[in-house]
Amino acid sequence: MKVHVNPELCQGHNRCIVLAPSLFTADEEGFSTENGDGTVPDDQRGKAELAVDNCPEQAISLIHD
Numbered sequence: 001m002k003v004h005v006n007p008e009l010c011q012g013h014n015r016c017i018v019l020a021p022s023l024f025t026a027d028e029e030g031f032s033t034e035n036g037d038g039t040v041p042d043d044q045r046g047k048a049e050l051a052v053d054n055c056p057e058q059a060i061s062l063i064h065d
């Protein structure tokens, strides 16, 4: 599973970073991007799903293997 932040939708609410700090990083303007290639370790899957569910802009997508 991978996560991906759509930069055209992200408005910098930062909930993803609070809920799954190992999966996302904010840039200097507060917008989020996935870390690395977005791969979600098995023990982070719940957090990835939480981030998706809590992004007010629905900017985060999950890509299933």
Ligand code: F3S
Pocket (backbone or CB within 6 Å): 005, 009, 010, 011, 012, 013, 014, 015, 016, 017, 030, 031, 032, 054, 055, 056, 057, 058, 059, 060
């Ligand atoms: Fe952006 Fe949504 Fe995270 S708006 S900073 S992807 S909670």
